[in-house]
């Protein structure tokens with residue numbers, strides 16, 4: 001089923017325009033919503049999750065009018081907010097059983113089966129008897145996914161789930177999402193370019209409440225072919241180049257020199273630059289620079 005967003009706008013009372021006439025269509029699979037802090041990602045996610053109203057615009061999921069038929073839509077929605085708050089001192093097994101009851105799964109045997117399945121999918125079965133309040137950050141995030149899977153949602157929204165996770169936990173979490181993304185529509189917001197690279201078939205870049213790009217990671221990279229140049233320079237040279245060229249990123253290497261990556265339609269051969277394969281980080285920085 002397709003999520004179709006049209007002309008969505010939201011200005012908060014303090015005058016911040018968080019969503020600016022946004023149009024977006026999202027189909028089955030993992031969709032990555034990439035943007036810097038304050039881009040409007042959470043505002044968009046909360047609006048889709050029917051937790052706040054836009055000033056104007058429409059959202060349809062299949063033929064359900066999300067903003068009008070909130071109760072119908074919530075039955076097929078799984079939402080993991082950015083900050084889930086505090087968990088009670090209960091085991092994952094008991095807590096999931098409790099959530100399953102709240103979601104109306106009355107039959108004992110049915111609940112048992114579903115709870116086991118979501119614990120399996122999220123790799124928490126081995127720690128099911130431990131208290132969720134004592135879980136690590138990554139385990140808590142996976143528990144959040146387990147609980148939203150209980151009612152077999154058709155659309156899953158996860159808001160910056162990898163922020164603050166260590167690399168191993170992040171990988172475990174992305175693996176869980178990858179599995180879920182094969183048969184659900186998953187919208188996944190992040191400011192980490194690699195998250196999108198590793199996981200998403202489709203992506204959009206959001207800033208200032210506007211879509212700057214809508215593509216697949218691969219296609220977006222191909223569009224920059226021949227336009228990305230790299231050179232290793234000193235700090236002083238980097239400052240000079242910054243005055244005349246569009247530097248996308250600069251990274252120190254072990255010799256304390258800087259690799260600068262530059263976007264240029266003209267050849268920089270003669271200036272000692274080497275043409276390099278574009279990556280998704282280049283795509284992201286080009287989009288933000290051209291904004």
Ligand SMILES: Nc1ncnc2c1ncn2[C@@H]1O[C@H](COP(=O)(O)OP(=O)(O)OP(=O)(O)O)[C@@H](O)[C@H]1O
Pocket residue numbers: 012013014016017018035036037038039040041042043044160191
């Ligand atoms: N309830 C609110 N009232 C006023 N301004 C808000 C409110 N919520 C968000 N904003 C502002 O709207 C803009 C978009 O915020 P939003 O949280 O949607 O961005 P984000 O992309 O999710 O960023 P982050 O990664 O920091 O959460 C920001 O400038 C933010 O300060």
